[in-house]
Amino acid sequence: MALKLATVIKQMRSFRNPYAYESLEVLHAGIKPSPGAKSIYSQCLVNGKGDTYKNYIQFFDVKFQENAEQGLFSAKVGRKDYYYPPVTANNNRCKFYCNCPDMQFTFSYQLWEKDSFIGAYKRYKRVPGSTRPPRNPKNVPGFCKHTMSHLNQLKKMGFITGF
Numbered sequence: 001m002a003l004k005l006a007t008v009i010k011q012m013r014s015f016r017n018p019y020a021y022e023s024l025e026v027l028h029a030g031i032k033p034s035p036g037a038k039s040i041y042s043q044c045l046v047n048g049k050g051d052t053y054k055n056y057i058q059f060f061d062v063k064f065q066e067n068a069e070q071g072l073f074s075a076k077v078g079r080k081d082y083y084y085p086p087v088t089a090n091n092n093r094c095k096f097y098c099n100c101p102d103m104q105f106t107f108s109y110q111l112w113e114k115d116s117f118i119g120a121y122k123r124y125k126r127v128p129g130s131t132r133p134p135r136n137p138k139n140v141p142g143f144c145k146h147t148m149s150h151l152n153q154l155k156k157m158g159f160i161t162g163f
């Protein structure tokens with residue numbers, strides 16, 4: 001069972017405050033609704049300090065319906081029209097992916113353990129004799145600044161509320 005966004009943010013705040021992340025340029029956002037899986041997949045590229053990272057977020061428990069209603073988004077899947085409400089941080093479970101080193105080495109294993117990481121995790125291996133502090137000593141599931149910028153973009157578009 002993947003975690004809800006509100007749960008990830010709450011747990012994360014004992015380690016890092018995602019709201020303190022700098023806001024980065026989101027280059028592209030494409031939304032792919034899957035009514036059969038009751039999920040929405042959002043893809044974007046995020047620019048940070050000269051590097052561009054691939055960032056994906058998948059939301060679950062999306063309530064698709066076939067009747068148009070005010071306040072719902074529409075999607076054509078095959079030849080059918082579907083309608084769905086905005087995702088909310090408290091109700092929809094989610095999975096994350098970013099190919100940046102912070103996500104891969106600080107959070108991917110911790111998210112994967114909670115069924116909230118898309119794909120395979122990478123685990124940080126301490127160099128023998130290293131005096132550097134552990135990356136995520138309390139094993140907190142969380143996410144990188146690219147993910148926060150992606151979430152903020154979705155919030156601006158009205159796709160997600162409640163965080």
Ligand SMILES: [Zn+2]
Pocket residue numbers: 053055098099100102103144145146147
């Ligand atoms: Zn990232």
